[in-house]
Amino acid sequence: MPDPTANPRLKQIVEGACRMTVTQPDQRLPVTSELLGRLPSKLHLTSLIQYDQQMVWAAFTMAHRFLFRVSELTSPSPTAFNPSATLLLQDVCWNDTVLQLSIKQSKTDQHRKETTLFMSASEAPIIYNACVTYAQQRQHRQPPDLPFFINSSGRFLTRFDLKHALKITLPDGEDRARYSSHSFRIGGATSAAADGLSTEVICERERWKSSSFKRYIRPQRNVLNLIIFVGGKKKSSATFYMSATAVADLGVL
Template structure:
């Protein structure tokens, strides 16, 4: 789980606990009625729907971790949430997708990211892997340039390939509350471009640093971070693109949009993106002109 998500969940747990204390009620384990009252209370305070969703996810996760029934799945609560969204309006995510064509344009401009050829190859592989496997940036970057979490960060040991396939293991993610991990596999026939970019970088990477270190590392030995990805993306975007509307998450959005445009089954898209509900539909965007 990303540090920012962990902090947000901790805030949600504290908010729920404080509410229960103010009502002289025990918070854990919570009943559906108690969570419904809490949501109504938050709605009346004018809380954003996005924040409300995070707080509910925190409550659900806490119950799953303790093997308690999830109180956030009641039909009445879903009706309350739907009413709240209709009254408040749904915030429109303005981020644009990285289209397959734009991804190739980014590759043609990798020389703008660094004067080190290895770093250019690293950014190209990171962009491509994130797009094809719908990765969250926290799943393939490190905590800082000098620190990583071996239980979460994608390492060289987690990436396997041969001439016909590419496979990577995501050890934990935002929706993987039990940290079971998931292995994502592609055949080279699906996209020779994706396979060759990622395996080509991997061949270089394995000669430089230990296999139990992060997969994405600079020539200097620094680990790739979220801010590195964002900065490199901004440098590579063509002048015709609105840089303010692209972020590291645009690779995940673009990958999901491209998969839907290719007619891939909903189940396959959800599995690849580790979505457990129809929330993936929020990621399907019209392709902008680039």
């Protein structure tokens, strides 16, 4: 009996039905710059020791600033990793002014060409300090050819760990069910757009090959964008939502 699914007419009908399928809106909420700045207060109250708090905070800020896909930042399991994909300590370099990350491959990199990302200390001081503070501690604990994110017990940071850490540090009143580890990438794109960055700049900085990042943009809950002037230069208030006490408790100042 001939295979009915091999009928060309049937294939056309199936393809047409697929095109007519209504895509459900993405219900995940973003970790915006404003929300990111409120996470340390709850993180400090967890049972994690200071080193693990610094690791989680560095992962939060790095995922948000560089719009990392979770697979680029974490390991597939607490005891195994993919050296050709996972971010390792040897992929991270820093000095007093610049943080540099080498990304070995990504979803949009079909030819697996290494990409180098940069961030200056003056551009985003809180994020720079969070990443460098953790990196300085990390380099004395485990070899450089192991994942960058390793906790005090020697276990690699996983997607589940990152998601769980976010859930327990969200402020009261947030709908935890609508946040995931991908909320950092969504929030980073949302915040970049809110800061007025052009499509070209966002695509280049965040490794998008098209304007597909626009589907990540979420409406801002605070329509008023307060502007603070520091040293004569305009700064977005989102950078300063975090209290100095909360940051100092994490040892990143």
